[in-house]
Amino acid sequence: MKFIRQTFESFRFAWQALRSNLLRTMLSLLGVTIGIFAIIAVFTLVDSLERNIKESLSFIGDKVVYVQKWPWSFGGEYQWWKYFQRPEPTYKEYKFLKEKLENAQAVVAMDFKGRVTVKNGNNSMAALIQGTTLDYNVISDVPVEQGRYFTQQEIDVARNVAIIGSDVAENVFPGQDPIGKTFKISGLNFTVIGVQRKKGESILNVGGNPDIKCLIPYGSFAKMFHSINPSIDIAIKGYDTDEGLLELESEIRGLLRTRRGVRPLQDDNFAINRPEAAAQAISGIFAVLTVAGWVIGGFSILIGGFGIANIMFVSVKERTNIIGIQKSLGAKNYVILFQFLFEAVLLSLVGGLVGILLVYLLTFMSLGSLVLQLTAANIALGLGVSSVIGIxxxxxxxxxAARLDPVIAIRAK
Known part of the structure; x- marks a missing residue:
């Protein structure tokens, strides 16, 4: 009980010392404030970017590979001339893979057409049209907020039905419930069977922004847009038990090489792309930003730490006489130790809190599609670093201060 009371007294004494030298206190915590602000601001920016990009990538699926003509290249020289003569994936190859693949949960054929006018009466807008097969909702996130998803029969007979994005619903059917109503895509009537939940803006609209998208059966899409160039993307979802999707990728490669007649010593004439490749490339950028944040903030914190240490030595010098009186009255060494240690930690914590407050105010800034969010983990990190610097x-x-001789300390001026 006595220890707790003395500890509390040490804390109160430290607080009074900081308040009595307010200008010196503010100058001392400036370095820590700038350092914590730099580190936590970079961490908040990186976390917000990562969250935004992961939300974007969720629309191209998890455990999914894409069979395409062109590879996704995220490093080195992009040798486009090697891929130019490759054949495009076809609907027949999709049917072949869907029938033959054993390590796939779902196989989907899809294609896109951008800036297509969709219209209902006098209301119109330019939308992204995506034709797809039935299992698209297995490989990708399709959050239907109103209505329903496609049925097998609608896909098989290429019925003119559509699942529209929230922006399409708002612009083409303002103030109305669009479910069951018809609208025109390139002059053809389509019936709305579903409306997707609003996603909002994001940095990466991978696969297209679903808010301005109209999902329709692939057969309907092909009838409108594939008279000239019938090429598609093939998306294939693997099983969770297939670690790294190695079995799925090997099976796809073997089947497609056989179907296309690729000789054993020849390179693949198709690309198997993974969203994970994009995520890994982005993670590398985040790692560089994180290191930069630590370096920039570290120098500021180092300067702030030296500033606090210097002020603490000055405080010991100024209060040497008081320390001698306290010791002569029976104060233990740990009580004196705690007084100055609490003062240093409190000074550093105040600086850290001000830095975190500045980052919090930064989150109210409008950065377009990027929404900054200060997480509890980053707040804890900032306070933890501040405490360590203070100690x-x-x-x-x-x-x-704790080791001062009371007799000599009392005589100090």
Whole structure:
């Protein structure tokens, strides 16, 4: 009980010391404030970017590979001339893979057509039209908020039905419930069977922004847009038990090479692309940004730490006489130690809190599609780093104060 009371008294004494030298306190915490602000601001930016990009990538699926003509290249020289003569994936190859693949949960054929006018009466807008087969909702996120998803019969007979994005619903059917109503895509009537939940803007609209998208059966899409160039993307979802999708990728490669007549020593004439490749490339950028944040903030914190240590040595010098009186009245060494250590930690924590507050105010800034969010983990990190800096900066001055001889200390002027 006595220890707790003395600890509390040490804390109160430290607080009073900081308040009595307000200008010096503010100047001392400036370095820590700038350092914590730099580190937590970079971490908040990186976390927000990563969250935004992962939300975007969720629309191209997890455990999914894409069979396409062109590879996704995220490093080195992009040798486009090697891929130019490759054949495009076809609907027949989709049917072949769907029938033959054993390590796939779902196989989907899809294609896109951008800036197509969709119209209902006098209301119109340019939309992204995507034709797809039935299992698209297995490989990708299709959050239907109103209505329903496609049925097998609608896909098989290429019925003119559509699942529209929230922006399409708002612009083409303003103030109306669009379910069951018809609208025109390239002059053809389509019936709305579903409306997707609003996603909002994002940095990466991979696969197209679903808010301005109209999903329709692939057969309907092909009838409108594939008279000239009938090429598609093939998306294939693997099983969770297939670690790294190695079995699925090997099976796809073997089947397609056989179907296309690729000789054993020849390179593949198709690309098997993974969303994970994009995620890994982005993670590398995040790692660089994180290191940069630590370096920039680290120098500021180092300067702030030296500033706090210097102020603490000055405080010990100024209060040497008081320390001698406290010791002569029976104060233990740890009580004196705690007084100065608490003062250093409190000073550093205040600086850290101000830095975190500045980052919090930063989250109210409009950065377009990027929404900054200060997480509890980053707040804890900022406070933790501040506490460590306070302890390291104050431990030596606190020890020197605690070891003062009371007789000599009382005589000090």
């Amino acid at each position: 390291l900066s104050g431990i030596i001055p606190a020890f020197s």
